[in-house]
Amino acid sequence: MIRTALLVAAKDLRIEARSRVLLWQVVPFGVMALLLIGLAVGPSATTTRHLAPGLFYVVLVLVSLLMINRSQAVENSPGTKTSVTMLGLDQAGVFIGKALALLLELAMTSVVLLVGVVLFLHVPLHGALIASPSVLLTIATMSVAGTLYGAIAAGVDGPATLLPVLALPAFAPLLIAGERSFASAVIGGALAKWLLILILALIVYVAIGIILYGALEES
Amino acid sequence: MKLFAQRALGPVTLVLLGLTIWLGIWVTPPDAVQGNLARLLYVHPAVATVALYLSYGTATVASALYLWKRTRSMTLDRIAEAAVEVSLVFIVLTLITGSIWGRPAWGVWWVWDARLTSTAILGVLALGCLALRRANDDPVVRARRSAVFVIISAINVPIDHYSVEWWKTLHQGATVFNPGGGLKVHGSMMWTLLLSFVSFSMAFLWLLRARYRLSERQYQNTERALQEALDQRRAEVTN
Numbered sequence: 001m002i003r004t005a006l007l008v009a010a011k012d013l014r015i016e017a018r019s020r021v022l023l024w025q026v027v028p029f030g031v032m033a034l035l036l037i038g039l040a041v042g043p044s045a046t047t048t049r050h051l052a053p054g055l056f057y058v059v060l061v062l063v064s065l066l067m068i069n070r071s072q073a074v075e076n077s078p079g080t081k082t083s084v085t086m087l088g089l090d091q092a093g094v095f096i097g098k099a100l101a102l103l104l105e106l107a108m109t110s111v112v113l114l115v116g117v118v119l120f121l122h123v124p125l126h127g128a129l130i131a132s133p134s135v136l137l138t139i140a141t142m143s144v145a146g147t148l149y150g151a152i153a154a155g156v157d158g159p160a161t162l163l164p165v166l167a168l169p170a171f172a173p174l175l176i177a178g179e180r181s182f183a184s185a186v187i188g189g190a191l192a193k194w195l196l197i198l199i200l201a202l203i204v205y206v207a208i209g210i211i212l213y214g215a216l217e218e219s
Numbered sequence: 220m221k222l223f224a225q226r227a228l229g230p231v232t233l234v235l236l237g238l239t240i241w242l243g244i245w246v247t248p249p250d251a252v253q254g255n256l257a258r259l260l261y262v263h264p265a266v267a268t269v270a271l272y273l274s275y276g277t278a279t280v281a282s283a284l285y286l287w288k289r290t291r292s293m294t295l296d297r298i299a300e301a302a303v304e305v306s307l308v309f310i311v312l313t314l315i316t317g318s319i320w321g322r323p324a325w326g327v328w329w330v331w332d333a334r335l336t337s338t339a340i341l342g343v344l345a346l347g348c349l350a351l352r353r354a355n356d357d358p359v360v361r362a363r364r365s366a367v368f369v370i371i372s373a374i375n376v377p378i379d380h381y382s383v384e385w386w387k388t389l390h391q392g393a394t395v396f397n398p399g400g401g402l403k404v405h406g407s408m409m410w411t412l413l414l415s416f417v418s419f420s421m422a423f424l425w426l427l428r429a430r431y432r433l434s435e436r437q438y439q440n441t442e443r444a445l446q447e448a449l450d451q452r453r454a455e456v457t458n
Binding site for chain 1: 286337341343344346350351354355356360363364366368370371372373374378380421432450
């Protein structure tokens with residue numbers, strides 16, 4: 001399973017490195033969304049600092065939807081599903097691999113967005129650094145859940161519009177836990193409690209994904 | 220006997236719902252603190268219980284059984300579809316009755332309370348499940364994907380249940396089935412409340428059966444139309 005996971009993750013990352021969609025399309029979209037939100041909120045440093053954790057996660061969720069769609073589009077290109085079936089790859093490994101690639105892509109985007117949050121929304125740098133483990137945990141859970149929802153929405157009529165309908169309600173508790181843990185890291189609060197919730201959510205989604213991903217890809 | 224029970228389901232449900240309304244409005248006394256506002260409690264908790272546990276529970280169990288190869292059948296898929304639809308109806312009713320109670324009690328139609336928000340999220344998830352079903356043409360793929368989706372989205376049910384304990388917010392904790400034991404409702408109010416659980420559960424069964432039969436007829440119509448098209452094509456080729 002681990003070997004398959006690493007193979008799939010490497011394949012997805014290689015495709016991403018060659019196409020550069022993340023670099024030229026997704027990251028600029030995230031930065032633009034952050035700037036627009038900053039403009040909408042107004043110039044007050046106190047207000048933007050207070051709202052920064054929530055705004056950061058709203059942008060991250062929007063970016064993740066683009067990346068999930070892209071990750072599944074790669075899987076649905078002609079011949080890919082047949083090749084995976086013919087190779088007899090372990091579906092749990094495919095699931096972990098896709099989630100891992102998505103996690104790495106989201107982590108890279110998060111670094112850029114965190115820099116944006118420090119520069120544009122006036123979050124102190126040490127606050128952003130303290131919040132980074134909780135951000136990593138949140139995007140790990142989002143990657144796992146997103147891979148699952150992406151597979152559900154893939155190959156139907158209008159997957160790009162269906163995915164937000166399916167994934168956003170499921171992302172809502174993660175967004176709350178992520179925002180609370182980020183805010184706790186910046187202004188102080190019960191950080192451990194929110195980290196525990198995120199770890200539990202990650203374990204549940206990984207377990208469900210390992211069990212059910214194969215059923216989605218069954219032919 | 221089975222046919223009689225099926226036919227009696229509707230009338231019995233209507234009688235029970237009528238009895239609940241009669242007891243709730245005319246027989247039970249007004250509450251000492253909330254006055255007549257408390258009469259909404261003969262609808263809201265029962266509707267919420269049916270939405271969260273009975274309807275979504277049925278959909279989850281049917282979906283899990285569908286995914287298990289030994290028990291896989293399209294009947295289970297149709298039961299899950301019907302249960303999700305009925306669940307959505309009851310979730311909407313839960314939110315509406317909760318809002319009607321919340322306006323005079325809390326002063327607002329909606330608050331960002333953990334219980335309210337998690338119930339609304341469950342409603343959107345049920346809506347998402349129905350959207351997913353309509354976006355798939357292949358019945359087998361549709362059944363499989365919606366089964367997986369229902370199981371994942373069922374994670375929200377325990378979150379909704381324990382939200383009043385995990386987050387200390389406006390919505391009150393469990394009154395009838397409270398963790399500390401001991402009933403907090405008495406006399407005719409208690410019996411009316413319990414009756415409301417029975418009558419709304421019967422309403423769920425009635426609606427579930429009606430929606431299931433509709434799915435079955437839709438399936439039969441599709442099959443018939445396909446067969447007719449095939450026969451027509453064969454006749455054209457023969458002639």
